[in-house]
Amino acid sequence: MAQRKSEVAGTFFPGDKDGLAKSVDDLLTHSGALRSYLPAAPIAVISPHAGYQFSGALTAASWNMTARCRPDRIAILSPSHRVAFRGIAVPQDHRAVSLPGMRVRLDTIGAERLCQDGHAVAYEAAFAREHGIDTQLPFADVLHPSVRVLPLVIGDAAPHQVAAMIDAVAAMEGETLFVLSSDLSHFLTQDQALAKDRATCGKIELGMWDKLTGEDACGCRAIAGFLASRAGAGARVLRMARTTSFAATQDASRVVGYGSWGLFPAAADVLPGDLRHVLTDVARKALKSRLTRGTMPEVRVDSFAVPLRTVMASFVTLELDGRLRGCIGSMQAHRALVQDVIINAVKAGFEDPRFAPITAAELGRVVIKVSVLTRPAPLQFENEAGLLAQMVPGETGLILQDGARRGTFLPSVWSSLQTPKAFLAQLKRKAGLPEDHWSDTVKAFAYRAEYFGEVEGAPA
Structure with a gap:
């Protein structure tokens, strides 16, 4: 067959043309500020694939990060939810996917090349009712209407096998945008899911691909493979959103977790100006609090914008009249960026052994500088x-x-x-x-x- 009709339309997303168009437009508009929010375009995103009523806002957040991308192909990597097989599958028969009011063309040349080189097999059954692929396609069609999609369903495949496939795709002519389709924890209580997903966030943001399991994320093979690949080596990871199905159902007894991340080139800056301002501002407020109260201020991480909750390492430097007045930092990332900056600011002001503690008179003249480190x-x-x-x-x-x-x-x-x-x-x-x-x-x-x-x- 030349065209496959999506079998999850009407369940995971609206089954009629107008309903789907409105749903995607509303979701993208809700997170539309991201189009001009970030200083760089991602090379990959992690995007949830549940029904739009549960995770559509986060799927839109992931795709909105790609609005500035100009890819020649979009590779969507999904776990296999319904069919057990070994390896990585590409479509065998269909060259396009039909959605309500949309038709997404596929990169059949790329798929054939992967099969010829032994990185994938043509296996049509892997794509039947595969919502990990189909939930992403409406966003691809709206934001990148002329770009062909290379759908890849991952069965039983080791991270190095997925990484080799990703590098083979990245080496193809033109630019590839990678979409790693994945939800997080499944069917835990709300409290258990929040704790589990918090740990998974750390694994993803620290590049700990070898520690990811299916209990962390159903798309763990795609995420681990990308982080282990040459294409994803050293990628800067920025968290954009995280939630669970509790937000939609109010049922805390059995939830699914969702997260949205952008993965950026190693040399890219990822923090927009307003978030940089927040970090220098809270560093100054933390120093003032330490001066007036005599203790390290309490940090309520969840009160800050989600990107500032990304696990990153920082150094905070204090300068007075153009000269160093204190500098303390973290060589390895191990906590939320905003928390790291606050703690390091206070330590730079009061615990740098090279200097006496900062005084109230000095604080008004001190200049605060922040360095956010990439993974060593x-x-x-x-x-x-x-x-x-x-x-x-x-x-x-x-x-x-x-x-x-x-x-x-x-x-x-x-x-x-x-x-x-x-x-x-x-x-x-x-x-x-x-x-x-x-x-x-x-x-x-x-x-x-x-x-x-x-x-x-x-x-x-």
Whole structure:
């Protein structure tokens, strides 16, 4: 058959032309601010696939992030919900999918190439009533009407197998947008689901693809495969929304969890200006609170915008009259970004051993700067020259470790240490090592930083 008619129309989304068009338009409009909200376009999104009454708002949030993308194809990766098989399936017979008032054309050339190269098999049965694919198609048609879709249903396949397929697709001519179709926990109580999904958020945002299981997310193979692939290596992950079916049903006894994420290029900045302003503002308020109350302020993470709840690492730098007044940060991400910034701001002001605690008189003159770090990536080298060759002035942040000795320099340090040799020598000193130290046990991890701050004590 040349065309497959969606069998989930009328159940997972409206079954009539006008109803579907209105539903998609309303959902996209509700999250429409995202079209101009983010400073970069994603290379992939994680998008829920339940009925639109349950997760449609989050599906729209994921797809709205792609409005600035100009892909040549859209690869939608879904778990197999109804058919058990080994490997990854592409359509065998149909070249398009018919939806109420819509017709989505498929990338049959890409599908054939995957089969020829052994990355997929043509298996039509995998697509019958597969809502993991079909719930995404109306959004693809509305936002990217001329772009062909490459649907991929994942059966029993290891992460490395999925990663190899993703890299094969990414290597095809043109740009590919990856849509990782997945819900989160299934059929737990509301309290259990919230706790489970919170842990899953951390795994996704920390790139812990090898820890994801089917209990975390039904689309775990697609998510793990992307994070393990070369195409997704070092991708910056930003959480956009999270909820459960309780919001729609008010039944807390048996819920399904949903989440929306954007995955961005490793070199991209992901925080829009208003969220940067929030972070510098709360850092200043935290310092003031510590001065007046004498204790670390309590952080109610859930009161902040969802992207600021993403697990990320930060450094907070305080400058007074153009000179360093304190700097404390996290080398590894382990808590919500907004919480990390608040805690590090207070520590920079009151616990940096190089300085006395900040005073009320100084606070009004201090300039706060924030560096949000990407996930550190281990560097491979045989000697010091090999490490130096991989350091890019102005861009590379570096963690250096040898045994118990460890230190880091942010990319901003390049402004005063302008050569890799000088940068590394001073980093050794910071780690408590001689400048000429070298051994076979030296380890180094590179990262970059999204950098922003205040100007003369006022948020920039």
